[in-house]
Amino acid sequence: MQKLPREFYDRKTIMVARDLLGKLLIHVQGGVERVGKIVETEAYLGPHDLAAHSARGLTPRTKVMFGLPGYAYVYFVYGMYFCMNVVTEREGHASAVLLRAIEPVKNVEERGCGPGLLCRAMKIDKSLNGHDLLSDDFFIAAPARADVFQMVKRPRIGVDYAKHWAKRHLRFYIKGNACVSRR
DNA sequence: TGCACGATGAAC
DNA sequence: TTCATCGTGCAC
Numbered sequence: 001m002q003k004l005p006r007e008f009y010d011r012k013t014i015m016v017a018r019d020l021l022g023k024l025l026i027h028v029q030g031g032v033e034r035v036g037k038i039v040e041t042e043a044y045l046g047p048h049d050l051a052a053h054s055a056r057g058l059t060p061r062t063k064v065m066f067g068l069p070g071y072a073y074v075y076f077v078y079g080m081y082f083c084m085n086v087v088t089e090r091e092g093h094a095s096a097v098l099l100r101a102i103e104p105v106k107n108v109e110e111r112g113c114g115p116g117l118l119c120r121a122m123k124i125d126k127s128l129n130g131h132d133l134l135s136d137d138f139f140i141a142a143p144a145r146a147d148v149f150q151m152v153k154r155p156r157i158g159v160d161y162a163k164h165w166a167k168r169h170l171r172f173y174i175k176g177n178a179c180v181s182r183r
Numbered sequence: 184t185g186c187a188c189g190a191t192g193a194a195c
Numbered sequence: 196t197t198c199a200t201c202g203t204g205c206a207c
Contacts, residue, residue, distance in 0.1 A: 042190070051190070061203060078191050079200030085190085098190055116191045158190055185207085195197075 001141045006134060009069035013088040013095040017043035017172050020086070020140070022147055025102055027122050028137040034122055036102030036112055038140070040173035040180050042156045044085070046095040051162035054094035064130045066094045072138065074119070074129040081116030084124050086133060086140070100157075100171070101179040113179035150175040 001024065009016060018041075025036045044052035053075070054065045064073040065087055073085040073096050085096035102112035102122065112121035119125065133139050153169035160166050173180040 044190075053190075056204070059204070075190085076202060077189060079189095079202075081191050083190060100190085114191065156190070161189090186205095187203105189201105189203090191199105193198090 001144055003134065003139050003141045004070075006068075006070045009086060009088050009133070010090065011088065013043045013045050013097060014170065016086070016088045017041040017097040017170070018151060020097060020099070021151060021172060021174055022143065022149065024105065024141045024143055025099065025122060026139055026141060027124060027128075029123055032107055034108050035106040036108050036118070036122055037105050037143070038099055038101075039103050039177045040099075040101035040171070042098040042100055042172070043170040044096050044098060045170070046089075046093055049095075049162075050165045051156060051159035052095070054096075058094075062094065065096050066092055067130075070133050072124075072128050072131045072133055074124060074126055074131075076126060077116070082119040082125050083115040084119055084122075084128075101173070101177075103177070103179065111179075152180075 020038050020041050023038050027034045047054045053062050068091050069088050071087045085098050088095045100115050102118050108121050110121040112118040131138050152175045154171045156171045
């Protein structure tokens, strides 16, 4: 299991979003190592992308998105869920990849289908906002044996307000995966 | 200082 | 289609 290097994140956001499929998200908390396989992602390209939070500019909330690649951007939505992103590209580019679903691999008791449930299952909350994903307690790694799969591209979920940006196929998932069979 | 609205999920 | 629930951003 190889931890992804900084250079992995310092690339085109769409490439990062595609390449994150099949990778392992690891969160070690209180001596418990939880592992989930990433099966669905969405790319948010930067301030010019009207669906991205960074389109609102640099604010206390989006600060992490404007920072270095390879850091976690965790935010609170709808008064009850957390969503986790991975910051991509150079500092100031303000782009990120939203992790939308994981498949439980180890020590994950709940299903992680959907960005809110993913965070709940992996015990990810606001305290991990701005956390370096090259750390030893919260990171992403390539599995020892990469599985073969087909990738599907679709429009992103819940961003209808973003005009033409809502139509672009910036959502990626592993074909046939149980988590993303609907919508 | 107030308020409309979410990168959601579950129920109906 | 509706609702739970509250932080964020922007209007005033």
